[in-house]
Amino acid sequence: MLRMYDLAAAEPERRFSPYCWRSRLALAHKDLPVETIPWRFTEKEVLSPSGQLLVPVLVDGDRWISDSLTIANYLEDTFPDTPSLFGSAAGRALTHYYSRFADSLVGAIFPFVALDILDHVAEEDRDYFRTTREKRVGTTLEAFVSDRDTKLSDFRKSLTPLRLTLKAQPFLGGDRPLYADYALFGPFQWARCISPYKLLDEDDPVRQWRDRLLDCFGGLARAVPAYDV
Amino acid sequence: MLRMYDLAAAEPERRFSPYCWRSRLALAHKDLPVETIPWRFTEKEVLSPSGQLLVPVLVDGDRWISDSLTIANYLEDTFPDTPSLFGSAAGRALTHYYSRFADSLVGAIFPFVALDILDHVAEEDRDYFRTTREKRVGTTLEAFVSDRDTKLSDFRKSLTPLRLTLKAQPFLGGDRPLYADYALFGPFQWARCISPYKLLDEDDPVRQWRDRLLDCFGGLARAVPAYDV
Numbered sequence: 441m442l443r444m445y446d447l448a449a450a451e452p453e454r455r456f457s458p459y460c461w462r463s464r465l466a467l468a469h470k471d472l473p474v475e476t477i478p479w480r481f482t483e484k485e486v487l488s489p490s491g492q493l494l495v496p497v498l499v500d501g502d503r504w505i506s507d508s509l510t511i512a513n514y515l516e517d518t519f520p521d522t523p524s525l526f527g528s529a530a531g532r533a534l535t536h537y538y539s540r541f542a543d544s545l546v547g548a549i550f551p552f553v554a555l556d557i558l559d560h561v562a563e564e565d566r567d568y569f570r571t572t573r574e575k576r577v578g579t580t581l582e583a584f585v586s587d588r589d590t591k592l593s594d595f596r597k598s599l600t601p602l603r604l605t606l607k608a609q610p611f612l613g614g615d616r617p618l619y620a621d622y623a624l625f626g627p628f629q630w631a632r633c634i635s636p637y638k639l640l641d642e643d644d645p646v647r648q649w650r651d652r653l654l655d656c657f658g659g660l661a662r663a664v665p666a667y668d669v
Numbered sequence: 670m671l672r673m674y675d676l677a678a679a680e681p682e683r684r685f686s687p688y689c690w691r692s693r694l695a696l697a698h699k700d701l702p703v704e705t706i707p708w709r710f711t712e713k714e715v716l717s718p719s720g721q722l723l724v725p726v727l728v729d730g731d732r733w734i735s736d737s738l739t740i741a742n743y744l745e746d747t748f749p750d751t752p753s754l755f756g757s758a759a760g761r762a763l764t765h766y767y768s769r770f771a772d773s774l775v776g777a778i779f780p781f782v783a784l785d786i787l788d789h790v791a792e793e794d795r796d797y798f799r800t801t802r803e804k805r806v807g808t809t810l811e812a813f814v815s816d817r818d819t820k821l822s823d824f825r826k827s828l829t830p831l832r833l834t835l836k837a838q839p840f841l842g843g844d845r846p847l848y849a850d851y852a853l854f855g856p857f858q859w860a861r862c863i864s865p866y867k868l869l870d871e872d873d874p875v876r877q878w879r880d881r882l883l884d885c886f887g888g889l890a891r892a893v894p895a896y897d898v
Contacts, residue, residue: 528758609762
């Protein structure tokens with residue numbers, strides 16, 4: 441069976457990496473069973489066969505595959521008889537930008553949830569998380585999130601192209617979700633798994649799309665501990 | 670033959686609508702000859718058969734089609750034996766977001782080029798352009814662009830996901846351009862047709878991609894009056 445190292449909070453069932461969520465849903469899309477292994481930020485050494493230090497890492501027999509887009513491409517090429525993540529060769533090319541856009545969304549959401557993450561990470565990860573993230577943002581996590589309310593309107597406005605698209609069609613992939621949907625869902629799922637902060641209004645088409653993805657695959661992404669925001 | 674109303678500057682050969690450029694390249698992609706009709710902002714009445722007031726408007730016999738994404742879908746459905754603009758049904762769905770993103774890029778670039786546009790629009794369009802745009806931005810065009818240099822770094826940073834994608838592949842559509850490329854090319858072509866302002870560095874992968882699109886279809890988009898920026 442496939443195995444996947446999956447970032448976990450203090451509670452092992454609270455999985456909260458935006459990048460791991462992409463891979464979880466990609467595996468579900470292809471109907472591939474997977475054993476997820478809860479992993480903490482400080483367990484770098486267990487990932488060493490992958491040649492790098494970040495999750496998700498997929499283990500398929502003796503192959504260790506890292507980087508969520510690489511994992512998606514690996515699944516697409518290795519299991520060609522399962523439902524396509526991209527729809528076509530053109531769809532695969534057109535998905536690349538979505539993956540990078542999703543990365544930038546993680547950066548855009550971080551100023552809202554940074555301190556809430558600290559409240560949830562495993563005890564042994566707290567120092568690591570605070571130190572690395574405070575170095576990255578150049579201030580304390582407390583100061584970093586202190587003016588988050590003032591940033592909310594601009595954040596929501598930045599989602600306009602996504603919002604207009606999801607008003608016109610239920611998923612980025614059309615009538616059914618594709619990997620582009622899972623890539624962009626990741627950051628929103630990350631946020632709701634770890635933070636009570638209400639990033640999206642109830643009547644926002646982006647939120648309604650997120651909720652449709654929560655319902656996919658028997659409610660896979662809805663089944664984990666999360667905030668109802 | 671197909672005809673298309675195409676926004677023109679004082680010089681009739683200077684065509685500068687970001688939305689018209691999408692359609693021009695979509696027509697070229699499908700190898701469909703078109704007669705473009707130079708159109709000025711104030712010639713609203715000639716568009717009335719289309720039921721709205723904006724270009725591009727494509728005229729195919731007695732059908733008048735407006736809105737650039739609608740035109741792309743019309744061309745795809747009406748000329749199924751010509752090269753596909755989307756690559757597949759999934760590609761068509763995945764293109765919707767690109768079209769909306771391109772719209773938002775027009776808004777992001779406007780603060781850099783707004784006053785330069787005024788220098789190029791036809792004499793009869795100058796009052797119309799100034800009045801409608803100053804109402805939209807809430808200040809004079811001169812004041813609106815006065816701090817553009819301070820905005821350049823943020824604008825370039827906002828292109829990071831696009832830049833990383835175009836570092837990894839020559840076009841958004843993969844090895845060859847698709848409508849997603851033309852949609853996003855439009856705003857950059859608009860800017861260079863109308864403004865000497867240097868939005869993109871020479872070594873920026875986004876600029877190199879733009880230049881590859883200038884070379885497509887025998888240099889169609891390079892052949893019009895524009896600034897070498």
